[in-house]
Amino acid sequence: MLETRNLDKSFGAVHVTRNVSLKLERGERRVILGPNGAGKTTLFNQLVGELTPDSGSVHLAGEDVTALPVAKRARRGLSRSYQKNTLFDGLTVEENLGLAAAVHTGNATQLWSDSLAKPEVREIVDEVAEQVNLMPYIHAKVSEISYGVRRQLEVGVALATRPLVLLMDEPTSGVGPEMSKGFHDLLNNLPRDLTMLIIEHDMDLAFDVADTITVLNYGEVVFDGLPEAARGSKLLKDIYLGSWEDA
């Protein structure tokens, strides 16, 4: 469903992505681990088109999308959530989801009708609000909801485009343990045919959700395999996991 081939990116002398090749099958849930500065978010930015790789290619559902801009990749089914909330702050939860759903359903540029009132948009808004537990806050403005709920909305907005592949950059970043636990259920309850690539620091969530794990270090893939194998990997403990197993 999503594949990178020998992706490479440098900023001056800093080599941030080194020959990264990944292949995600349809419905696969892969978690990317790695210490700060490993190049995880830079890799995401190249996948969605916010950064152009120096070399290598990105393929979505068999199509080479490397040369496509952000919006066209999104319309082909690549959606992302951000590490820092990137929402429509002055608008309500419903409007946030509605804007995304309107783009997906082709109503975002209609001049003769209200996109947010369209039945197909309403259907997606209601469905996603249920999926990410936002129904109690549906009419609240973003500025009126808690940080944790905003993280849910961040994922919800990405989901409202009905993507083929969902990229999530640290979805639980900054949320407390209780809410983080809720995120496990939220992610596990998403449709099984949705392909997900998740950057995550929360080890419990990573091993709870992941089908496969990829570890980046200094922009390079140093581990790619099943969670069980990752748990026992000494290399991982040395570069990233530290005393996680002992904790």
Added chain:
Amino acid sequence: MFRHNALRYAVLVLLASAALFQAFTAEYFGLEILTEILILAMLVLALDIVAGFGGMVSLCHGALMGVGAYAYALLSTTAGIAPPVAMAGAVALTGAIAWAIGAICSRSHGIYFIMATLAFGQMAYSYVFEAPIFGGDDGLGGIARLDLSFIGIDLNDSRSFALFCLAVLGAIYGASVLILRSGLGRSLTGVMHNEQRMRALGLTVWRVKADVFGLSGMIAGLAGVLAAQHIMYISPGLLSWTVSGEALVVVILGGLGTLVGPLVGAAAFVVLKHELSAVTTYWHLVVGVLLIAVVMSRANGIFGWIEARWGARIERRLTDATRKPEAKEVLGDA
């Protein structure tokens, strides 16, 4: 997102009533002032759509108004085309030019967007000023008003023309509401709040900005056509950046991003201008002080201040007033 509330409806009704009262009771001078307000209101509505709901602060809307005025003048006088067709042609041409400007400028933001639109406006001003076809510094005269004699309306009469402008402004306001409530308008608001996210969702951002800029240009062009018909003479000064600057002052004075506010601003600005200029030649200083006070108060203009101070109270009262009959009905049944 754009939405009307009870206060906004109330202010609209108040403004429309005042305009109608003035149109039916005022003498020539009063009617001229009213028409000036109505045409300025059209221009500032056009500007509020792009600046207040799209974050595109334009300094070329005066020039777009001038393009509409000159296009109408040339089509109706030089080319001899019937005024209704010339009006439609002028509005369409202004819309097309505005779309092109929007498409180019939409790739820039903030101060760079302002400067790019200013450059387009000044290019238009210089061209009109220099090109012989536009009459140079002398401008163009003998511009005919729309002929509605077939339905018994003589637009050469100041009262009829003021009422006609009021009807057009009403139609423009309605069209502006429809634009802002449409998918395109909703997306524009999304772009203003978070352009990066809208792009990441799959929206072709520049196209949305260009489309709305084009529609806004059509409104500015129509304001220009009516300005040309009003004075029956036009000069390059209509395209000057100061006209755009003045429109921006009116939008901010009235209340950016409210649609109703700019109407209040247009009325306040023109009345202030005429009242103060009768007292002092330095009336600009008073308007300047007022603008600074409005900006420093962070109240989003005169209408924003009214909304912040009395909005909730008026909203509650108006809501109660509309609910009372139901309560009486219930009591009656009991």
